Amino acid sequence: MTIRRRSIAGSAALSGIGLHTGEQCAVRFLPGAPGSGIKFRRTDLPGRPEIPATVDFVTDTSRHTCLADGDATVATTEHLLASVASLNIDDLVIELDGPELPIMDGSARSYFAALQESTVIEVDGEADELELSASFTVETGSSSYKVCPSAHPKVSVTIDWDHDAIGKQSAAFSLSQETFEREIADARTFGFLAEGQELLDKGLIQGAALDNVVVLTDDGVDGTELRWPDEFVRHKMLDLLGDLCLLARRIRCSVEAYRPSHTGNIALVRSLKEF
Numbered sequence: 001m002t003i004r005r006r007s008i009a010g011s012a013a014l015s016g017i018g019l020h021t022g023e024q025c026a027v028r029f030l031p032g033a034p035g036s037g038i039k040f041r042r043t044d045l046p047g048r049p050e051i052p053a054t055v056d057f058v059t060d061t062s063r064h065t066c067l068a069d070g071d072a073t074v075a076t077t078e079h080l081l082a083s084v085a086s087l088n089i090d091d092l093v094i095e096l097d098g099p100e101l102p103i104m105d106g107s108a109r110s111y112f113a114a115l116q117e118s119t120v121i122e123v124d125g126e127a128d129e130l131e132l133s134a135s136f137t138v139e140t141g142s143s144s145y146k147v148c149p150s151a152h153p154k155v156s157v158t159i160d161w162d163h164d165a166i167g168k169q170s171a172a173f174s175l176s177q178e179t180f181e182r183e184i185a186d187a188r189t190f191g192f193l194a195e196g197q198e199l200l201d202k203g204l205i206q207g208a209a210l211d212n213v214v215v216l217t218d219d220g221v222d223g224t225e226l227r228w229p230d231e232f233v234r235h236k237m238l239d240l241l242g243d244l245c246l247l248a249r250r251i252r253c254s255v256e257a258y259r260p261s262h263t264g265n266i267a268l269v270r271s272l273k274e275f
């Protein structure tokens, strides 16, 4: 059965500051030509350069996923791309006028809502799907992944942190737009207060605030109510789905991730590219 490609019929915009750069950035979604894939366009740079949203352009996976083509960069792609993938959008132009996508409230909700508002439609051409014929595993550092053939896409994630508010958490979902919207889109970025100064010194989290990151103190959560007791593992699933979007094919398999990281996620996508 042929599955048609999808794009958007209208446009939508949002803006905010980047978590790591702290820079203000305006984002606009526009329809992509059928077959053109997902592309970022830096409207603030001479020539308005485009950066394809594929794993070949990943340049940094420390704490967030960054893409670059020459001097044109786009940082923290994961929450937006998870929303793109959940809506099965294949062709899209994402214009931005800064180096990093806005963190918004730390979740994918604003991106998901904006894309929905721009009216997702079927367009010409066949969607590219990944169908595996055999299982395989990927291990990178403390992250490991098992991928198995499956008619329906499924993802499970387990994390294990020596922290009272987290501990060991597992979540597993069959993937659909509805599941993403209900169970995953609202899960926020989190970080440890104890690591804050070190990250600031490295030039990261310059835009972090209590309204865009769940901050973990030594024994709890600072200044917010968790949206779910296991919001942390749900956010790790969100990050994984965003990184998997960089395969630029719809995933039709089951993915089990243990202690996923952006570095591990990208190693997984590079392995999936071989199929």
Ligand SMILES: [Zn+2]
Pocket: 078, 079, 189, 235, 238, 239
């Ligand atoms: Zn994230």
